[in-house]
Amino acid sequence: MHLSLRVWRQKSASAPGRFETYEARHVSPDMSLLEALDGVNEDLIASGGDPIAFDSDCREGICGACSVVIDGIPHGSRHGTTACQLHLRHFRDGATITLEPWRARPFPLIKDLVVDRHAFDRIIEAGGYVSVKTGGAPDGNAIPIPKTNVDRAMDAAVCIGCGACVAACKNASAMLFVASKVSHLSLLPQGRVERERRVLAMVRAMDDAGFGGCTVTGSCEAVCPKNIRIDVIARMNREYGRALLKGGSPELAL
Amino acid sequence: MKLLPQLFHSSLGKKYIMAITGLGMLAFAAVHLAGNLRLFLGPEVLNSYAHGLHRAEESLWMIRVCLLVLIGLHVSMAVVLTHENRAARPILYERSRLPGASHASRTMIWSGLMVAVFVAYHLLHHSAKAQVSLTGHDFAAFRTTLADGTACHDVFRMVVAGFSQPVVSGFYIVGVGLLSHHLSHGIEAAFQSLGLRNRAWDAAVRRLASGAAWLLFVGYASIPVAVLCGYGREALQ
Structure with missing residues (x-):
């Protein structure tokens, strides 16, 4: 052809x-x-x-x-x-x-079709991780996690960070990306420890990078190559409100 | 972390404010409609209801101030967010398709601003009773006497006189149509912004949003349609 x-x-x-x-x-x-x-x-x-x-x-x-x-x-x-x-x-x-x-x-x-997506890295650096002491790998089944939570966490964890959600959104909002990471980690016991600090820090990094806000058009989920749905954004909005009400801080506790 | 600065500075916080003020105004729109629909119970019911409202002047002003705060916050946050959202994409696509985005969701700022203009006209027309309706009537001069002998403003006659003009009715129907269009997305988005949505609730929230938007449209539009069809014409004699 x-x-x-x-x-x-x-x-x-x-x-x-x-x-x-x-x-x-x-x-x-x-x-x-x-x-x-x-x-x-x-x-x-x-x-x-x-x-x-x-x-x-x-x-x-x-x-x-x-x-x-x-x-x-x-x-x-x-x-x-x-x-x-x-x-x-x-x-x-x-x-x-x-x-x-x-x-x-x-x-x-x-250049041409290549853009710099470091803004995503800065958001991850702000809180898209779980702090653990290094050492021997823990037993995979040592912490029981309900199957539904595992599935929901996995639905969010499939995000590959390509940025199509930002590219499709009329506001160039990174909400689907950030919400995927926040949802994934807040659904698992290992991630719950830092959940308030994480969501406040990641949202601050997202706003500082200059991404737009979410107006719930659904363009992000329509183009997501991993079919992540915007209910992760609702979950992040819930997490953020919870963190604010609990008086959480985006700063790392030293 | 201070709650209020955090609310006003983060994009999520601003969306909480949009959602809460929007739902507050929606509650007012529903109560206002319930009041308006008394028109169908006859002049006596509507006029005594309006007279009762105006007798409680202090609480009425409290509600007006609350509404002004809601409108002020909703509009100012909308303008700030729209500005930030536009700034996030300085270079537009040559071809932009916005997959999955409904018409209402793409045009919220415009439907919202047009509803604001409509509300301003509506207040001039009915509350300030200004002569912007081109109906040739002096609304302030419409007086009536209730069954218990109290003299009061004849709201029923004012509504019938105003809506007897097809232009006034048409403008009103377009206005409430825009409001419903705005709400069909706004209610759904408010639940999303407040985090009150998940896969189990998703269908229910969507139905609630479109159901409430349609209900308000049919309710509000029924009044000018009924007047144009001849309802209450005898009040003008």
Whole structure:
């Protein structure tokens, strides 16, 4: 099949950007979209051009590196699918596909389709962990956890931190990402110890990074490649209110 | 950590304020509708109800001040949040699809501001009795006498005179339509923002939001529709 790719090209954050159209000829319907981009890049390199910069790593939908807005939808219009797992058979032969980078102030553009997602790392650093003494690994079944809590925690823990929720939200809000981490950890006994401090610190880091607020449009859950649902956001709102009422502090106790 | 600064400074705190003030105004809208629907019980019931309300002037002012605080907080937080939300995406997509987002959820600031303009007109029209209705009537001059001999303002005649004008009725129906559109998303979002939602409650919250929005619309719109159909026309004779 044959596809036209309209790709956002921008040399650096400060350089002006524009769309360029590239032809992906003789691509197979079984190829992924990123493989089509690989093909275009091979042609560009062969002709002495500058290849299109885009993020990818595992190419099996589990690492969260790929980050392309495809025809206006992060990761494309297939539900529960990352861009690397989006195959060309889902496009019409001869179609023109528009590719844009994630657009959000906390995700500054590095080059072409690559953005800097360190803002997520700063949120995790603020509280997305469980403090434990190092030593021998504890027995897996030493702490009994109800099956429903395990399942709900896992539903949130599947977040791969790709940032599609931010990219899709009209407010560039990171609520689904932060709420996934807060829900995951607050549902498990190991994470409950620090639950008040965690939610206050992570929300503060999220606000400081400049993400927008949640207006409950549901765009985030519609594009989440891991199908995380916005009930995790309700849980985080509950956790945050609880922490405020309990007089918790976002600062680390020394 | 101080509770109030935390509320006003965090994005989640501002959404709590939006949700609580919104639900407070929703409660007022429901009580107000219950009062308005007395129109269908005849002039005597409506006029004595309105007269009773105005006799309790002190509590009425307390409610007005509370409502003003609710409106002030709701609108100011909405403006601040909208500004922050826009700032979070300085460069827009060429193609933006907003998957999964309902029309109401995408346009809350606009439906909200239009409802605010409508409420301002509504207050001028009925509470301040100003001549903005183009009906040619002096609403303040509408007086009546209750069964017990008390003289009071003829609210029934004012409502019928106002809504007899199709333009006034049309504007009112559009206004309450916008309010219901705003609430169809707002109620659901308020529950979400306050954390009062999970998978078990999700369907119930959605039904409650759309049910309440429709109920308010049908209730409020029934009054101008009934007047346009001829209800209470004899009061104008």
